[in-house]
Amino acid sequence: MVQTKTEISRRKFLKSSSGVALFIGISGILPQLISCKDPNKIKEQLAQQPLTAWVKLSEDGLITIYNPAAEMGQGSMTSLPLIFAEEMDADWSMVKVEFSPQESEIYGSPGWAPGSKLMFTVGSRTTNSYYNVMRKAGAQARYVLMSSAAKHLEVPIEELTTSNSHVLHGRTNQKINYGALIPFLEMPESLPDFSEAELKNPKDFKLIGKDIPRTEIPAKVNGSAMFAIDIRLPEMVYGVLERGNLHGSKPKLTNETEILAMDGVVRIIPLDYAIGVVAKTLEQALSAKKSLKIDWSESKASGHNSQEIYSTYEKIASQKEKGKVIFEIGDVAKAKRTAAKTYAVDYKNDYVYHAQMEPLNAVVQVAEDGGSAEVWVGSQQGMDTKLGVPKILGIAPENVNVHLQYLGGGFGRRSMNDFVEECAYLAKEMTPLPVKLIWTREDDVTYGAFRPLSLQRLTASTDYKGNITSFSHAVVGDGGNLVASAVANDHYDIPNQFAEWREASNGIRLKHWRAVGHGPNKFAIECMLDEIARDQGLDPLDLRRKLMAKAPRALATLEKVAELSNWSTPSDNGRAKGMAFVEHGSLGTGVCEISVDRSTGIIKVHHFWIALDAGVVVQPDNVKAQMEGGIIMGMSSVLKEQITIVNGRVQQSNYHDYNLLRMQDVPDSIETVILESAEVPEGVGETATPMVACAIANAFLRLTGKPLRHLPFSPERVLQALNS
Amino acid sequence: MVRFQLDINNSKHTVEVAEGTSLLWVLREHLGLTGTKYSCGIGQCGACMVHIDNEPMRACLLQVDNYADGQKIKTIEGLSKNGDHPVQKAWIEAQAPQCGYCQTGQIMQAVALLETNPNPTREEIKSHMNGILCRCGTYLRIIKAIELASKTPTSIEN
Structure with a gap:
């Protein structure tokens, strides 16, 4: 019976010229081979069974591997397929990579929460959460090829090996390319559920850990890489929204007739918080947007002044009543009572904006019968892989097809899919015309969702030997985890620790911003350590050595970077070095060398050195690129970037008043050493950025004796610190 | 119209x-x-x-x-037929792009530099390229790519 079934399947493969997809089930589910010619058949199978379909083979040996993660420059388009190809023993030169369908039941990672399956490219978790998934699936694909080859060659599978897209039989000296096996492919009755021990020994890795060029870079240098903003469809119309600069404000349009009479304007679509205009061309839509006359209501944010709010935050920090406890070990109060010395310092952080280079946008088309929709988008995906579109359109999720495009930067902004929802609203009104919604840069800044403004009040105590006996950390700000994450010091041997969050809500839109709470909180923690070290007459390196005594992996990064940066040799020429440790999945210690122009207050960063332990590193050069980019983005935010709010209104609107770091401000070098490790891969996208504020401030403290405690370190603030 | x-x-x-x-x-x-x-x-x-x-x-x-x-x-799109202008090749060799969104603009600016100044100093590169923003922070690799391209004798052809 089984035989017959297989025969039928086999004929189907033979007829197919576009190869076969290997649908390899998560344990216990019968694997399938399905002709790629028949997308309906594939969809049917996918709807029926939670299968994992990762690879497509062609008879010419071409291997297409599907990437389930967003690609925003972090390299998922290479790293995840590379892990699969490693275990499959695929010839990498014959591998093509495509985005997988956005179907979380099939391609979601269980790495987020037990039992969950999410497609969600956030938190620098992609490689970590897909590492075992991809390895196992690759090994299973290899097993299918080997078992089919064993039947075809009539030899025991145990005698077969694989190498570079070939199944080899040593005894008879036979060698078959994976592609040539397609007519003979048969699914074994069951697939081994490979345990880690049955996978490749990392010593035998041929792809993982090597410098393999990123697959999507050629398309990014010839202009063919498709971002959602590049999508053009027949009869497409353009949507823009005016959202104002007071978050939460409600609009009332007062010149609708005038707008509707403008060239090319086809529809005005009011939303709760914005007025939408749809026009035949982008320039017509933008021109109409400029002409809108809108009365805006006041909102919760009215009256909020970002630069005056700190005095309120200080009062909140001083209140007796504790906030929400985030982390607690030992007894801080007791430690303080017996302390030889106590310290209390406030650190402050202004709002910062994502400034991803591709402004938010999406393209949505609802089918004429209203029963299905197509979505083109650059998204970091989400808890809902269909990005909120089904609910808005009243269409079942399986009939909403999301075509993921490259992201022109994410940094946390693109895991909030408000822009996709907006486009769905417009597309619903415009059915069946496709709508391209574009946020102008001004929209992107003024209606941004910022890293929250926050105040960190740190207190610490030391004993008579100068040991830190307690450390407590109160975060005041809006947004829960957005401000209160990264307050636990797991790698520092401090027996009594306490961290809490005190809420202060201002009605400003907020969002994860690369490294989230790590930015402000590591700034506070690492600066506090250096302030204590200075007061105690300790070298910051020695202080951290002592604190990391029970955290050997963290300590190794510290020792390595000390060596790399020549820490013990003082800088000359009016320069000084500062260090900071950060854990964000991976562990890293960074050292920078700076100088300061005492007349202008401009800080110059000359060098940055990083020692990193990220577990197994899939793409070493790409990890270095993440360190470089993370440092530059960190420098940009620390030295330049600031969103200010006056009476609830965002004051900045574009790159002329929201300055980013430019090429003339880069350090001479950013040098990364990756420590050898066989541990699971950990994220690297957000480890470098939070090092920057504290490393610079710590260098500044050593250079000038003055602390910098308020981000950004604008020239005015630097001068103020110098003159204090 | x-x-x-x-x-x-x-x-x-x-x-x-x-x-x-x-x-x-x-x-x-x-x-x-x-x-x-x-x-x-x-x-x-x-x-x-x-x-x-x-x-x-x-x-x-x-x-x-x-x-x-x-x-x-x-x-x-008109810089080269197959994405193989020496500056594009150098960009790939340096693995310069991350998200890639700014890179076509960076490349056009770099080509313009090398067409008039085939052997720029690092300071000349920085000064010429200063107007092009990159949020991913790829500036050091862009410098590296331009330095690689400037060593390619054919860089001003195409």
């Missing part, structure tokens, strides 16, 4: 748009040359860098009316 004839990448293109329409929208939305990017619209970021008569210019600031008179417009 006015008809404009443009000379882009050595071929003639006709568009019918309102007077004063920005060259960026014409290239991207009317002609589908989407390798030239929109990011700020006010000449601050350089993502829309094109060459006009061999000069690097920001398409977002230009009105199509003024460039329909035989001026030779070159976009990233």
Whole structure:
């Protein structure tokens, strides 16, 4: 019976010229081979069974591997397929990579929460959460090829090996390319559920850990890489929204007739918080947007002044009543009572904006019968892989097809899919015309969702030997985890620790911003350590050595970077070095060398050195690129970037008043050493950025004796610190 | 609506748009040359860098009316047939892009530099490239790519 079934399947493969997809089930589910010619058949199978379909083979040996993660420059388009190809023993030169369908039941990672399956490219978790998934699936694909080859060659599978897209039989000296096996492919009755021990020994890795060029870079240098903003469809119309600069404000349009009479304007679509205009061309839509006359209501944010709010935050920090406890070990109060010395310092952080280079946008088309929709988008995906579109359109999720495009930067902004929802609203009104919604840069800044403004009040105590006996950390700000994450010091041997969050809500839109709470909180923690070290007459390196005594992996990064940066040799020429440790999945210690122009207050960063332990590193050069980019983005935010709010209104609107770091401000070098490790891969996208504020401030403290405690370190603030 | 004839990448293109329409929208939305990017619209970021008569210019600031008179417009799509201009090759060798959105503008600006100054110093590179923003922070690799390209003897051809 089984035989017959297989025969039928086999004929189907033979007829197919576009190869076969290997649908390899998560344990216990019968694997399938399905002709790629028949997308309906594939969809049917996918709807029926939670299968994992990762690879497509062609008879010419071409291997297409599907990437389930967003690609925003972090390299998922290479790293995840590379892990699969490693275990499959695929010839990498014959591998093509495509985005997988956005179907979380099939391609979601269980790495987020037990039992969950999410497609969600956030938190620098992609490689970590897909590492075992991809390895196992690759090994299973290899097993299918080997078992089919064993039947075809009539030899025991145990005698077969694989190498570079070939199944080899040593005894008879036979060698078959994976592609040539397609007519003979048969699914074994069951697939081994490979345990880690049955996978490749990392010593035998041929792809993982090597410098393999990123697959999507050629398309990014010839202009063919498709971002959602590049999508053009027949009869497409353009949507823009005016959202104002007071978050939460409600609009009332007062010149609708005038707008509707403008060239090319086809529809005005009011939303709760914005007025939408749809026009035949982008320039017509933008021109109409400029002409809108809108009365805006006041909102919760009215009256909020970002630069005056700190005095309120200080009062909140001083209140007796504790906030929400985030982390607690030992007894801080007791430690303080017996302390030889106590310290209390406030650190402050202004709002910062994502400034991803591709402004938010999406393209949505609802089918004429209203029963299905197509979505083109650059998204970091989400808890809902269909990005909120089904609910808005009243269409079942399986009939909403999301075509993921490259992201022109994410940094946390693109895991909030408000822009996709907006486009769905417009597309619903415009059915069946496709709508391209574009946020102008001004929209992107003024209606941004910022890293929250926050105040960190740190207190610490030391004993008579100068040991830190307690450390407590109160975060005041809006947004829960957005401000209160990264307050636990797991790698520092401090027996009594306490961290809490005190809420202060201002009605400003907020969002994860690369490294989230790590930015402000590591700034506070690492600066506090250096302030204590200075007061105690300790070298910051020695202080951290002592604190990391029970955290050997963290300590190794510290020792390595000390060596790399020549820490013990003082800088000359009016320069000084500062260090900071950060854990964000991976562990890293960074050292920078700076100088300061005492007349202008401009800080110059000359060098940055990083020692990193990220577990197994899939793409070493790409990890270095993440360190470089993370440092530059960190420098940009620390030295330049600031969103200010006056009476609830965002004051900045574009790159002329929201300055980013430019090429003339880069350090001479950013040098990364990756420590050898066989541990699971950990994220690297957000480890470098939070090092920057504290490393610079710590260098500044050593250079000038003055602390910098308020981000950004604008020239005015630097001068103020110098003159204090 | 006015008809404009443009000379882009050595071929003639006709568009019918309102007077004063920005060259960026014409290239991207009317002609589908989407390798030239929109990011700020006010000449601050350089993502829309094109060459006009061999000069690097920001398409977002230009009105199509003024460039329909035989001026030779070159976009990233016209830089090389197979993405193998020496500067593009150097970009791949340095693995410069991350998200990639600004990189076509960076490349057009770099090509313009090397066409007039085949062996720039690091300071000249920084100064010439300063107007092009990159949020991913790839600046050091861009410098490396330009230095690699400047060592390629054929870099000013193509």
